[in-house]
Amino acid sequence: MSGGKQRAPRPSTPSGSTAATGLAAPLNPGRIAAYVGLAVLGALVGIAGALVQAAWFPAGLLLALLAAAGLFHGGRRLFGTQLGALAPAAGWLISIVVLLGGRPEGDYVFGDELGLTLFMLGGMAVAVICATMSRSPQQGADSGRPGR
Secondary structure (H helix, E strand, C coil): CCCCCCCCCCCCCCCCCCCCCHHHCCCCHHHHHHHHHHHHHHHHHHHHHHHHHHHCHHHHHHHHHHHHHHHHHHHHHHHCCHHHHHHHHHHHHHHHHHHHCECCCCCECCCCCHHHHHHHHHHHHHHHHHHHCCCCCCCCCCCCCCCC
């Protein structure tokens, strides 16, 4: 053998000790179907919210925003990822843009009011808040503090 350096063996990581998350995780058809289901549910909440906020303006707007916030936060908590909040938010936003967009004749489906603008901006703000909030600590998880 030549007088070269010998390589030290690489430290091996225990297989299965850390699961891949996010984009590195393998595709799971059940999880993809759940995200699509959340997007469809977000679209339904958006349609219902557009109808309710126009019917009962002050209270309906709050009710519609609370329903959207509940769905976005529930998706975030259910999956524990940002995509859990963004999937229903995407369905919600697409349905709102379609409903609130004008027709070629110049008419709007629900009219041009302040409530519609508040519903759209408020819902987008709630979606961003739910998608960017920190993960809640899990019960029984090690806090990392010595002595516990």
